[in-house]
Amino acid sequence: MVTGDSSHVKQINRALILGEIIEHGSISRTDLAKVTGLNKSTLSVQAADLLAEELIIETHKEHNNPGRKPIFLSLNETAGYALGIDLDGKKMTFVLTNLQGVPVSSQMIEFETHNYHEIFRLLVEQIRHYKKRCELTPHGLIGVAIGVHGIVDNSELICYLPYHQWHNRDLKQDLKDATGLNIYVENNANLNAYAEIVFMHHQSEHLFSLSFNSGIGLGMIVHGEVLKGYNGFAGEIGHMIIIPDGKVCSCGNSGCWELYASEASLSSAVAHMKNKEKVRFQEIEHWIQVADPVVVTELEKYMNYIATGLNNIINLFNPEILILNNRLLAIYPNALPLLLSKLVSSISQPCELLLSELGEKACVMGACALVIKNFLGVSKLSLSNNRS
Ligand SMILES: [Zn+2]
The missing domain is CATH 1.10.10.10 (Winged helix-like DNA-binding domain superfamily/Winged helix DNA-binding domain)
Structure with a gap:
C-alpha cells in the first residue's frame, strides 16, 4: 500500500x-x-x-x-484497442485486440520490397485504417507496437535489420509523426518472451523464449522484466559460436549457432542432401512422417546442435522455463524428451523445457500486450489466451 x-x-x-x-x-x-x-x-x-x-x-x-x-x-475491454504488428522479411502480420488482449481481427500482407520508404508507406496506410476503425470507442486505437527481426536499441531505434539491410532507422519517430499515435518498436524475440509470460505462464518470473526462424533470437524475462543489456542488444544468441572455425556467418564470425540450429539451416542442409535448390516446410514434414533416412540423419545432427546451444544457455542463465518456438520441433516425434536426454550436465539445474503454444503468433500478441501494459500503466499484465 x-x-x-x-x-x-x-x-x-x-x-x-x-x-x-x-x-x-x-x-x-x-x-x-x-x-x-x-x-x-x-x-x-x-x-x-x-x-x-x-x-x-x-x-x-x-x-x-x-x-x-x-x-x-x-x-471495460472495448474502451480501446491495441494494434500489434510483426514486421517480417516478406510479410507483415497485424492483430487488433481489445484491452483484455482478445484478438478482434488479424490480417497478413505480403510484400517484395526491401525499401524502407515503401514499407513505411504500407505500415502508415494500415495503421491509419485501424485508427479510423477504432475512432468511435472511448479511447480509440491506444497504440501500436511493431516487432522487428533485428537489433533494436534501448531508445527503440532499429540499429540493424539484416533481411532488409536497414541501418539506424527511427521507425518509431517516423510512424509517430505520420499517425500521431503511441508507437513502440521492439525486437521480435523479446516480444515472443513477453507474450509467453502475459498469455501463458503467468506465475513465472524467469522465462526464456527461443525463436528459430532464419536466425535464432532469445527473449529473456528476468525478475518479471525483459532483460535487454546495456545497449538493448542482449539475446543475439544465434551468434554464439559453437563450432570453432565453422561455417562463415554474415556477422563476421565463423561457427555461429544459427548456421547449424535455425529452421533455415536445417532446410538448407536437407535441400543440399536432396540435391534441391530449396525445400518447403511441408516436404520436410512429409519426410519426417515417412522416416526418410536422409532427413532423419540431418535431424539427428540438428537436434545435437540445438542441445549444444541449450546447454550453454541453461548453464549461463539458469532459467525457470525455457520455451522453444520452432515449427520443426513441433512436428519431430518426441523432440522434447530427446532434447532433455541431451541436457544432462550435473552443473546446471534442470529447467522446464516447453514448445511454444503461441507459435508464430507470439510476436504479434506480445506486441499487443506491450501496448496494453503501457496504456494502462500496470507493472505486470496477465491475460487469458483467447486467440481467434
Ligand atoms: Zn554470426
Missing part, C-alpha cells in the same frame, strides 16, 4: 487497482480494498475516475442471498 496524495502516488495506486481488476476479471470494492491494501476513500475516488474515463464498468452479479446484488468492477 502506498499512502499520500501526490500525483505519483495516485498513479501507482491506479496501476495497482487496474492490475487487480484485470487479474480477477471482476471484483467487488470490498475485495479490491483487501487485495490492494488501499483505504475505502482512496479506492472510491480512484474507481470514480476510472468509471468516468470509461476504463472500468460496474456489473451486478446474481447471488443466492436476499437483498442488494453486490456490485463488481471489471475492465
Whole structure:
C-alpha cells in the first residue's frame, strides 16, 4: 500500500487497482480494498475516475442471498484497442485486440520490397485504417507496437535489420509523426518472451523464449522484466559460436549457432542432401512422417546442435522455463524428451523445457500486450489466451 496524495502516488495506486481488476476479471470494492491494501476513500475516488474515463464498468452479479446484488468492477475491454504488428522479411502480420488482449481481427500482407520508404508507406496506410476503425470507442486505437527481426536499441531505434539491410532507422519517430499515435518498436524475440509470460505462464518470473526462424533470437524475462543489456542488444544468441572455425556467418564470425540450429539451416542442409535448390516446410514434414533416412540423419545432427546451444544457455542463465518456438520441433516425434536426454550436465539445474503454444503468433500478441501494459500503466499484465 502506498499512502499520500501526490500525483505519483495516485498513479501507482491506479496501476495497482487496474492490475487487480484485470487479474480477477471482476471484483467487488470490498475485495479490491483487501487485495490492494488501499483505504475505502482512496479506492472510491480512484474507481470514480476510472468509471468516468470509461476504463472500468460496474456489473451486478446474481447471488443466492436476499437483498442488494453486490456490485463488481471489471475492465471495460472495448474502451480501446491495441494494434500489434510483426514486421517480417516478406510479410507483415497485424492483430487488433481489445484491452483484455482478445484478438478482434488479424490480417497478413505480403510484400517484395526491401525499401524502407515503401514499407513505411504500407505500415502508415494500415495503421491509419485501424485508427479510423477504432475512432468511435472511448479511447480509440491506444497504440501500436511493431516487432522487428533485428537489433533494436534501448531508445527503440532499429540499429540493424539484416533481411532488409536497414541501418539506424527511427521507425518509431517516423510512424509517430505520420499517425500521431503511441508507437513502440521492439525486437521480435523479446516480444515472443513477453507474450509467453502475459498469455501463458503467468506465475513465472524467469522465462526464456527461443525463436528459430532464419536466425535464432532469445527473449529473456528476468525478475518479471525483459532483460535487454546495456545497449538493448542482449539475446543475439544465434551468434554464439559453437563450432570453432565453422561455417562463415554474415556477422563476421565463423561457427555461429544459427548456421547449424535455425529452421533455415536445417532446410538448407536437407535441400543440399536432396540435391534441391530449396525445400518447403511441408516436404520436410512429409519426410519426417515417412522416416526418410536422409532427413532423419540431418535431424539427428540438428537436434545435437540445438542441445549444444541449450546447454550453454541453461548453464549461463539458469532459467525457470525455457520455451522453444520452432515449427520443426513441433512436428519431430518426441523432440522434447530427446532434447532433455541431451541436457544432462550435473552443473546446471534442470529447467522446464516447453514448445511454444503461441507459435508464430507470439510476436504479434506480445506486441499487443506491450501496448496494453503501457496504456494502462500496470507493472505486470496477465491475460487469458483467447486467440481467434
Ligand atoms: Zn554470426
